[in-house]
Amino acid sequence: MKAFxxxxxxxxxxxxxxxxxxxxxxxxxxxxxxxxxxxxxEPGTNLVGPRWDGDPAxxxxxxxxxxxxxxxxxEPKRS
Amino acid sequence: MARMKFLCDADRCIxxxxxxxxCKNEHEVPWGINRRRVVTLNDGKPGERSVSMACMHCTxxxxxxxxxxxxxxxxxxxxxxxxxxxxxxxxxxFYACPFGAPQYPRVGNFGSRGKMDKxxxxxxxxxxxxxxxxxxKYGSNRLAEGKLPLCAEMCSTKALLAGDGEMIAEIYKQxxxxxGYGSGAxxxxxxxxxxxxx
Amino acid sequence: xQRVATLLGALLVMAALWPASGLDMSxxxxxxxxxxxxxxxxxxxxxxxxxxxFLFKQSPKITGRISIPDGKAANLIQPQGRQYQMFRExxxxxxxxxxxxxxxxxxAAFFLYRGRILTDHSQESGxxxxxxxxxxxxxxxxxxxxxxxxxxxxxxxxxxxxLLMPLIGPDAFGALAQWAKYxxxxxxxxxxxxxxxxVVVWVRDNIPNRIDWEWIKAGGGFIxxxxxxxxxxxxxxxxxxxxxxxxxxxxxxxGLMMLxxxxxFDVNGMQVMQVIHSLIGVVFxxxxxxxIYIGTLGxxxxxxxxxxxxxxxAWARTHHDLWVEQEQARTASGxxxxxxxxxxx
Numbered sequence: 253m254k255a256f257x258x259x260x261x262x263x264x265x266x267x268x269x270x271x272x273x274x275x276x277x278x279x280x281x282x283x284x285x286x287x288x289x290x291x292x293x294e295p296g297t298n299l300v301g302p303r304w305d306g307d308p309a310x311x312x313x314x315x316x317x318x319x320x321x322x323x324x325x326x327e328p329k330r331s
Numbered sequence: 332m333a334r335m336k337f338l339c340d341a342d343r344c345i346x347x348x349x350x351x352x353x354c355k356n357e358h359e360v361p362w363g364i365n366r367r368r369v370v371t372l373n374d375g376k377p378g379e380r381s382v383s384m385a386c387m388h389c390t391x392x393x394x395x396x397x398x399x400x401x402x403x404x405x406x407x408x409x410x411x412x413x414x415x416x417x418x419x420x421x422x423x424x425f426y427a428c429p430f431g432a433p434q435y436p437r438v439g440n441f442g443s444r445g446k447m448d449k450x451x452x453x454x455x456x457x458x459x460x461x462x463x464x465x466x467x468k469y470g471s472n473r474l475a476e477g478k479l480p481l482c483a484e485m486c487s488t489k490a491l492l493a494g495d496g497e498m499i500a501e502i503y504k505q506x507x508x509x510x511g512y513g514s515g516a517x518x519x520x521x522x523x524x525x526x527x528x529x
Numbered sequence: 530x531q532r533v534a535t536l537l538g539a540l541l542v543m544a545a546l547w548p549a550s551g552l553d554m555s556x557x558x559x560x561x562x563x564x565x566x567x568x569x570x571x572x573x574x575x576x577x578x579x580x581x582x583f584l585f586k587q588s589p590k591i592t593g594r595i596s597i598p599d600g601k602a603a604n605l606i607q608p609q610g611r612q613y614q615m616f617r618e619x620x621x622x623x624x625x626x627x628x629x630x631x632x633x634x635x636x637a638a639f640f641l642y643r644g645r646i647l648t649d650h651s652q653e654s655g656x657x658x659x660x661x662x663x664x665x666x667x668x669x670x671x672x673x674x675x676x677x678x679x680x681x682x683x684x685x686x687x688x689x690x691x692l693l694m695p696l697i698g699p700d701a702f703g704a705l706a707q708w709a710k711y712x713x714x715x716x717x718x719x720x721x722x723x724x725x726x727x728v729v730v731w732v733r734d735n736i737p738n739r740i741d742w743e744w745i746k747a748g749g750g751f752i753x754x755x756x757x758x759x760x761x762x763x764x765x766x767x768x769x770x771x772x773x774x775x776x777x778x779x780x781x782x783x784g785l786m787m788l789x790x791x792x793x794f795d796v797n798g799m800q801v802m803q804v805i806h807s808l809i810g811v812v813f814x815x816x817x818x819x820x821i822y823i824g825t826l827g828x829x830x831x832x833x834x835x836x837x838x839x840x841x842x843a844w845a846r847t848h849h850d851l852w853v854e855q856e857q858a859r860t861a862s863g864x865x866x867x868x869x870x871x872x873x874x
Contacts, residue, residue, distance in 0.1 A: 372579050372593040372594075378578045379579075396614045396618045397613065399685070400699070401690045402703065414699075417699050419707045421686070421710060423686075423803070426799050426800050429607050429611060430605070430607075440789050441788045442714045514578045514581075515582075518606050521608045521610075521611065
């Protein structure tokens, strides 16, 4: 019985560890599919939002109709 | 009732990517997600053709069939839509889709890649038509406003046709007869199990 | 300056000569389309284009160049999606149901025919011998618990929408399926670790040898009441071990490919991974059902081996006589083994 309980606990711990590792290695499509020509360090207002996952936070759209910028404003990188 | 379809006349498509841009703007589609894209075949060789491709809203849609949570449904207009509330982001629809339409907000691994996103034929989702909730999840609903998908509406060479299948097939047929050639209705055989008979 | 004038002169001469020599051709070239829309020269400047039929003859899917960084988007049409649909919706539910229900029916029939396999009482009854130590039991149960959750959440991908969704409604099922997916993805890791541990711990005792062949020829004790000789693991248990090792490796490999989609394969490769994963999955589940049956309901005394780790010596001598002898010889002075039945008892 002790071995069984230890096994269940170990499975849960390893599962949580896997979850943390996999979630942290997850990349957003806007990071993965951006070229050097595309400045998407801070995606800006033309997007639904940087943390968009199709299931938006309810407060995200209250202030502005098409989402708002999160984080600091991007520096204009013009050369 | 109409049976909505897309038809890309590749002999007219000039790969301007305006359909892609219009779609992205109309629906606030995030970076990295392309509901519509233009694929160039035989690039740089004689006979090069570009085809604008999105979800074709198939008959007996493979995505809907393989979905383990049945989140897809077909509207009365023959448009294949899905519910992002039920979707679990498993990615099976991408494996089944002959046109590579389904997209996911995260791409690193299978675990938590978020809800699938795809072309809605500019007709939103299961939420009430033209509601905010619908806009946030699926983009605008032009069909409910009596308009056709924006990509086809604004195509500068009228290569991309959207509308009732029989009607756009007739338009394409007349074009082919008039100019004497046509590379065919791309993807129709796979999507609708029929093609435009000339 | 003079050179420019000479050049201009030459160009003028050329321009004057050109229409004279090619008058007929150039006139047509300027207006190739006549009033009826037909081109009299038969030249159709954009007509010699690629078409779907031609490209499908060259390769099974149509791929082109794409201007976005998502390489997957370069596939224009992959009709293999229809075949995948056919397999997943046309074949897989039937295969899965037949294999799993068939195994359950076979086990039920065997239970009705053979009943519970009991051990004859002997003078050694009541004494205990250690069969699996704590680490072995830990490994077994970690793998087993993960396997049960993985198999249920895996079957949910096939049968959930058919059986569970009508019962609890789409929204509740969607939430449940989301959690099932998380558990499938995350518990796959302790499962894979457990399979590795099991291989390391037990491979030594699972090398097939001649005794196994004798065991199989004797029907393994399932048929008749006579028990053939067996070492620590009999041929049936070795079969389970190698099934877990082999199928576990296959499920792990295909599962990792699916966990990191498109890391190695393109979309067709992913379809094949899916097919392999699901087919092996249902066979694996059926095999483990038989393992669970014989370890619990099917044989009296067998569960103790994984429950407490200690089995009845009489049971051990019946089923694993060679192992008991070996063990008693090795730990003759060991406290846990009553090596020689004391006459006083």
